[in-house]
Amino acid sequence: MDLTVTLTPGPRSLWDEPVAIAVHGLAPAQRVTLRASFLDEKGALFQASALYEADAGGQLDLARAPSLGGSYSGVEPMGLFWSMKPDKPFWRLVKRDVQTPFLLDLEVYEGHDPQPSKLLTRVVHERSFLRPGVRRIPVREGSLRATLFLPPGSGPFPGIIDIFGSGGGLFEYRASLLAAHGFAVLALAYYAFEDLPKDMKELHLEYFEEAVQYLKNHSQVKGPGVGLLGLSKGGDLCLSMASHLKDITASVIINGSVANVGCVLHYKDMTIPPLKSDLKRVKMTEDGFADIVEALNNPLEEPNRESLIPIEKAESCFLFLVGSDDHNYRSEFYANEAAKLLQASGKKKPEIICYPATGHLMEPPYFPVCLVSFHSLVGKPVIWGGEIRAHSMAQIDAWKQLQAFFHKHLGNDQITHSPQF
Structure with missing residues (x-):
């Protein structure tokens, strides 16, 4: 089975909208690191990561599975979003142009290494500030x-x-x-x-x-x-x-x-x-x-x-x-x-x-x-x-x-x- 990441409601959402994240096609109890990141309009990198383990069927649902470490621990369906930190000191995220989305990279890596290097799959999610029709x-x-x-x-x-x-x-x-x-x-x-x-x-x-x-x-x-x-x-x-x-x-x-x-x-x-x-x-x-x-x-x-x-x-x-x-x-x-x-x-x-x-x-x-x-x-x-x-x-x-x-x-x-x- 191919490794896939599903995002609900889909490939794009409003910034204040929760996103359900699931990974399919892993091996039973396979250990992976999930990392989310994006660049703000000034070029600052915001990112978070968490350590997970797939269930007996090779599935990983962030609404049920606990993070075993990283930027947060426990069952936190949106933890990869709210726990992000900037790479610049004293930096506050400000969205200056609401007409363009932030492009969030969601990556799945093999294992729980502090610096994971084997990328298994990656998806891009749009986080928008302007609903169509507004x-x-x-x-x-x-x-x-x-x-x-x-x-x-x-x-x-x-x-x-x-x-x-x-x-x-x-x-x-x-x-x-x-x-x-x-x-x-x-x-x-x-x-x-x-x-x-x-x-x-x-x-x-x-x-x-x-x-x-x-x-x-x-x-x-x-x-x-x-x-x-x-x-x-x-x-x-x-x-x-x-x-x-x-x-x-x-x-x-x-x-x-x-x-x-x-x-x-x-x-x-x-x-x-x-x-x-x-x-x-x-x-x-x-x-x-x-x-x-x-x-x-x-x-x-x-x-x-x-x-x-x-x-x-x-x-x-x-x-x-x-x-x-x-x-x-x-x-x-x-x-x-x-x-x-x-x-x-x-x-x-x-x-x-x-x-x-x-x-x-x-x-x-x-x-x-x-x-x-x-x-x-x-x-x-x-x-x-x-x-x-x-x-x-x-x-x-x-x-x-x-x-x-x-x-x-x-x-x-x-x-x-x-x-x-």
């Missing part, structure tokens, strides 16, 4: 610099504004994947992109208000309000938007702060200063990485409350997704304080999901976990926290939770449960 529309209206993703179908669809952290630029990959699940998603840049300001010294909430009105008034967007999705600095921007702007129905905050962080924020005649910090509280690890989690002042204490976001004014429903091992913000503390502030003002208690052993950079499912990378505001590599497997499992669950939250509060009659090719 429309990608660059937005350059007024001062907006963004990209709108619309699901297949006639709509209208629930609308979400997607805002990333303090790295600057326009990131589309989370928005493009969400669009496959029935949402109209506006990926919004706010600095360091095209003719936007090159730095993040000052931001104006009117810019974000323009984004809300653009999405709300779009013919393919189902009202009456829109949703917000923000990670890190994007999280506190979403909280500021929900607290000061109209037409915000539901907000998901991923490891964000309850204070304005990193820059001055203006809105009309109001100026919100950034939360102050003390660099003396930054701890350096033995490897020379910065642990910055204690650097920011407590926004609940005077005189820091001037940077506190008036979340009690918000009419939005909230979901906070936080990592218990976040080494950037005290995210769990912030989420619990947000709940107290909301409830004290008679507002609905937010949903809070805290994931054990999970760090700051919570991405869509199966993204390799980034434990250390360069922080643009700090100017050096910082540790983000988390343990690889626990963080990876959290990313999978958080992705389901945020979609369910948006479906519940924004409403969706055209939910896409299986975004397959």
Whole structure:
């Protein structure tokens, strides 16, 4: 029997879609090494490997067989994906062009040697970020610099504004994947992109208000309000938007702060200063990485409350997704304080999901976990926290939770449960 590898649902899939891997035609109890790898758009190599043994019939199904070692151990059907590590230090995977897939090599080698050399078979799998039928529309209206993703179908669809952290630029990959699940998603840049300001010294909430009105008034967007999705600095921007702007129905905050962080924020005649910090509280690890989690002042204490976001004014429903091992913000503390502030003002208690052993950079499912990378505001590599497997499992669950939250509060009659090719 010829040696073959089967991938289900097929030779291509969306990045957030699980893939069933099986190897057929091995000898009974044959030992093999499976290796998965791909190059990102900057040429960095991401790879993982695992040691397996075929069953008595010469079959190997990763949904049933345990890895005996390598990048992970135990029964992990998607372990070859989420356990990948880059060959460059302090490197974070970022998909810059969602119109092209990553090409993942899956190789089967003979034996369990540390450096296996006998290749038995190899297949290539496409991991895409743009489902066929999803429309990608660059937005350059007024001062907006963004990209709108619309699901297949006639709509209208629930609308979400997607805002990333303090790295600057326009990131589309989370928005493009969400669009496959029935949402109209506006990926919004706010600095360091095209003719936007090159730095993040000052931001104006009117810019974000323009984004809300653009999405709300779009013919393919189902009202009456829109949703917000923000990670890190994007999280506190979403909280500021929900607290000061109209037409915000539901907000998901991923490891964000309850204070304005990193820059001055203006809105009309109001100026919100950034939360102050003390660099003396930054701890350096033995490897020379910065642990910055204690650097920011407590926004609940005077005189820091001037940077506190008036979340009690918000009419939005909230979901906070936080990592218990976040080494950037005290995210769990912030989420619990947000709940107290909301409830004290008679507002609905937010949903809070805290994931054990999970760090700051919570991405869509199966993204390799980034434990250390360069922080643009700090100017050096910082540790983000988390343990690889626990963080990876959290990313999978958080992705389901945020979609369910948006479906519940924004409403969706055209939910896409299986975004397959």
